[in-house]
Every structure is written in structure tokens, then in C-alpha cells.
Amino acid sequence: MRKFHPSRHGQRAPRPNEPQHRHRAPARDHDGPVIIYGWHSVKAAIENPTRKLHRLLATENAARRLAEDGVQLPANVELVRPEAIATRLGPEAVHQGLLAEADPLPSLDIDDLDPAHVLLVLDQITDPHNVGAILRSAAAFAVSAVVTTTRHSPEATGVLAKAASGALEYVPIISVPNLARALDVLKRRNVFVVGLDSSGDVDLAHAPLRAPLALVFGAEGKGLRQLTRTTCDVVARLDLPGKLKTLNVSNAAALALHIATSRIAT
Numbered sequence: 626m627r628k629f630h631p632s633r634h635g636q637r638a639p640r641p642n643e644p645q646h647r648h649r650a651p652a653r654d655h656d657g658p659v660i661i662y663g664w665h666s667v668k669a670a671i672e673n674p675t676r677k678l679h680r681l682l683a684t685e686n687a688a689r690r691l692a693e694d695g696v697q698l699p700a701n702v703e704l705v706r707p708e709a710i711a712t713r714l715g716p717e718a719v720h721q722g723l724l725a726e727a728d729p730l731p732s733l734d735i736d737d738l739d740p741a742h743v744l745l746v747l748d749q750i751t752d753p754h755n756v757g758a759i760l761r762s763a764a765a766f767a768v769s770a771v772v773t774t775t776r777h778s779p780e781a782t783g784v785l786a787k788a789a790s791g792a793l794e795y796v797p798i799i800s801v802p803n804l805a806r807a808l809d810v811l812k813r814r815n816v817f818v819v820g821l822d823s824s825g826d827v828d829l830a831h832a833p834l835r836a837p838l839a840l841v842f843g844a845e846g847k848g849l850r851q852l853t854r855t856t857c858d859v860v861a862r863l864d865l866p867g868k869l870k871t872l873n874v875s876n877a878a879a880l881a882l883h884i885a886t887s888r889i890a891t
Contacts, residue, residue, distance in 0.1 A: 658726040659782035661793075662714060664690075667723035669791030671696055673730075676794060680726040682710055687722030719787070729781065733799045735807050738770055740816045740837040743886060746772045748804055748853045749844040750874060753779035757788025758875035759842075764792035766882040769837075775802045777844070808856045811839055818857045820849050821881055825862030829884050832861040836889045840881050842874055 658679050661670050668691065670676045681702045683691070691698060710720045738744075745763055750756055756779055763771055778800065779785050786793055801807040808818050819832060820841040841857055843849035854860055863872070863880060872880065 659729050659780070659786070660714075660724065661727055661782070661786045662710070662718060662720040662724040663787040663790070664721040664723060665791040666786045666789065666793070667725045668694070668696060669794040670725055670727055671699065673794040676730060677728040678725050679728070682713075682724040684710070684722035718784075730793070730798075733770065733797050735772065735799055735801055735810050738797075738799060740769055740811060740814060740839070742767065742769050742836055742838075743882065743889070744769050744772060744811070744816065744837070744839040745878065745882075746804070746808065746818075746839050746841040747774070747778065748841060748849055749774050749777035749847070750842065751777055751779060752845055753783070753785035754788045755845065755873065755875045757785040757790075757792075759878045760785075760789040760792040760796055760798075762875070762879040762882055764789075764795045765879075766886050768796055768882070770797040770799050772799045772801060772804075772807060772839075774804050775800045804850075805852045805856045808839070808841070808853070812856075812858070818859075819885075820854055820857035820860040821863065821877065822849050822854065822860050823862055825860045827859065827861050828864045829861040829881055830864070830888075832859055834885055834888050838885060838889065840878070840885060842878055842881075845874060 661667055664687070670678065671691070678699055678701065681699055682705050683702055684707050685704055688698060688702065688704060707722060710722065710724045711718070713724060714720055743766065745759065745768055747756065747759065760771060781793055781798060812818055816837045816839050817835050818839045818841060819829070819834065821829070822843065841849065841853060843853070863877060865872070
């Protein structure tokens with residue numbers, strides 16, 4: 626029986642005759658502000674007291690919607706036409722009339738984390754759409770934090786922030802240079818570490834689970850790296866009942882969170 630592989634099909638292959646040179650927004654200056662766009666992402670950033678906004682571009686309609694929702698607009702808001710934001714981001718970005726330039730949120734250290742409930746650990750997942758969607762699920766399931774690798778992980782800006790739909794403001798992200806060492810730190814603090822892989826020893830629905838719990842997901846097309854896998858307490862899989870036996874990693878994370886949090890709560 627084919628089993629779920631949480632890391633396959635993370636990126637869409639180009640369609641035949643599809644243009645290969647699409648418009649790309651300018652690369653961010655790593656010493657400069659992050660870019661946040663879209664209704665939920667920008668609204669959450671404005672309402673987050675720890676997020677410092679340097680600049681806010683808003684269309685008249687978007688500014689009016691924010692005011693109707695009781696959001697206090699910052700003094701540095703600039704009313705612009707939608708084309709001004711589209712020119713900045715590119716025609717494919719769904720900005721919904723809002724763009725903000727902001728400082729990155731303060732980063733946490735793995736040693737300062739309070740792993741009281743469930744953590745998510747991402748082993749070099751590079752697709753910002755996937756990471757953003759995972760963060761959105763993490764916020765929905767009250768995940769304590771998301772741990773990522775310093776290298777081979779997307780920045781918390783732009784596409785990722787849009788896909789996260791405001792979750793960047795609710796879920797702390799901890800970036801670590803060595804994931805295996807970070808997992809060892811968690812294990813010394815009594816965190817039960819479960820890796821997700823198609824060749825896992827047991828279905829997650831029947832795996833031994835307890836809180837605090839860390840669920841570890843591998844990269845698109847690669848899965849868990851060997852050292853990450855051997856560091857986990859258990860490597861589990863997701864057995865699916867339908868004819869399709871694979872899931873995108875962000876969907877896999879949502880399903881695993883549902884299973885794990887339901888079992889821990891009972």
C-alpha cells in the first residue's frame with residue numbers, strides 16, 4: 626500500500642509553453658524592512674504592538690475598510706491608487722489595496738522557548754507558499770512556535786507573509802543553524818519529537834503521543850534528512866483512505882496537527 630509522503634509535490638512544474646521569465650519583485654535588502662501585503666497580513670501587522678511599521682500604502686477603499694473594522698491607522702499611511710502597489714509588487718501579487726514596510730519581528734532563541742503544547746519543526750522547507758500556509762495552520766491550532774533552519778528557508782516577508790494570512794503576527798518563528806542540535810535541546814526539555822515521513826514506522830493516528838510535542842516535516846522532494854530522522858523519538862506516517870496517497874506538505878501539516886492535538890486533548 627502506498628503511503629503519504631509529506632514532502633512531495635510542493636512546487637508546480639511549469640506548463641508547456643509557459644513563459645519562463647515572469648515579473649519578479651525586487652529582491653529585499655536584508656538590512657532593510659520586510660514587505661507585507663494583503664488584507665489579513667497587513668491588518669494583523671497594524672494591530673500587533675510589537676511590529677514596527679515604517680510605511681503603509683493603502684488604497685482609499687482599503688483604508689475605509691480598515692477604519693470600518695475599528696483598526697487605528699498609523700500616522701504614516703499613504704493613500705495611493707492600486708496601480709502604485711501593483712507596480713511595487715508585480716502584477717501577480719494579490720495585494721487587496723494594502724502594502725506595509727516593517728521591521729522583522731524580534732526573534733526568539735530555542736533556549737527561551739516555552740514548549741508547553743505543540744511545536745512545528747520545518748527541515749529545510751523552501752517554498753514560501755508552503756511555509757506561509759503551515760504558519761496559518763499553526764496559528765489555527767495554537768502552536769507554540771515554528772522552528773526553521775537558518776539556511777534553506779524562506780524569509781518571513783512578501784509571498785510567505787501573504788500566504789500566512791496574518792499568522793506571522795501570532796506564531797513565533799525560531800531560526801536555528803543546526804536542526805539536529807535544536808531537536809536535542811527540545812528533547813532535553815521533555816519534548817516528544819515525532820518526524821513525518823512516508824516510510825514511518827507507525828500511522829500518526831496510532832503513534833504514542835504526548836505533550837509537549839514537536840512535529841517535524843521534511844523538505845519538498847527530499848523528506849526528512851537522515852540526521853533529523855535519527856534524532857526523532859518516533860517517525861510516523863499519515864495513512865490516507867482515498868485513491869490519492871500524497872499530500873502537499875502544508876496540507877499534511879494541517880492534518881497532522883488535527884490528529885495530534887485531538888489525541889493529546891483526550
